[in-house]
Amino acid sequence: MKIQQNSVVGLTYELKVSKEEDGIESAPFSVEIRDEEDPFYFLFGMSGLPEKFEELLAGKEEGETFSFLLPMVDAYGEADDDLIITLPKEQFSGDRGFSPEMLEEGNFLPLMDENGYSMQAKVLKDLGDQLLLDFNHPLVGFDLHFEGNILEVREATKEELAHGHVHGEHGAHD
Incomplete structure (x- = not known):
């Protein structure tokens, strides 16, 4: 076939x-x-x-x-600058299954959108109480x-x- x-x-x-x-x-x-x-x-x-x-x-x-x-x-x-966003670090708490190691720069966070679809974001920078995340595809x-x-x-x-x-x-x- x-x-x-x-x-x-x-x-x-x-x-x-x-x-x-x-x-x-x-x-x-x-x-x-x-x-x-x-x-x-x-x-x-x-x-x-x-x-x-x-x-x-x-x-x-x-x-x-x-x-x-x-x-x-x-x-x-090409990368879309609109997919690089800052989110409050509190959204990535231990209660939600995130460990501090997961939030380190360069790591990919396993996430879900509002419809339950898997997605990921790369941690670009830890800004203290916020994280700068890149939602562009890794490739x-x-x-x-x-x-x-x-x-x-x-x-x-x-x-x-x-x-x-x-x-x-x-x-x-x-």
Whole structure:
């Protein structure tokens, strides 16, 4: 089966990132590896991944390899200054499951929006009684280099399509 809309895709990959600054592209460095012990599964067309990522995988089959570059503009774009905000530190108390170590500069805080969706924010600066947080995607501003292998392609079940995510061994409901 070929990767197409509403198929479940399982793959392994190495993700490297690079960034252009002052007209010079940095050497790509590895930021994530998903291997056979921890493959990445998603519902094609409903993944929430950059559109170009899915576009470049479309039509591939189980057993095929892939290698492509997503330029920053096709990946997560440039940082949005409106997503850098200051919040009162009291919102991140122990009562709410946060430890003082979690609030250290450079850490990512696991959060939920008002609709219950997971999100994260990077702690940029501890301002005493407030925290300066960056809600931009961690890969914003980077070119993404993917190299990997298609492990599995199958038709999504009606339940998976209704819920918008993969179920079973590699999905939400193990």
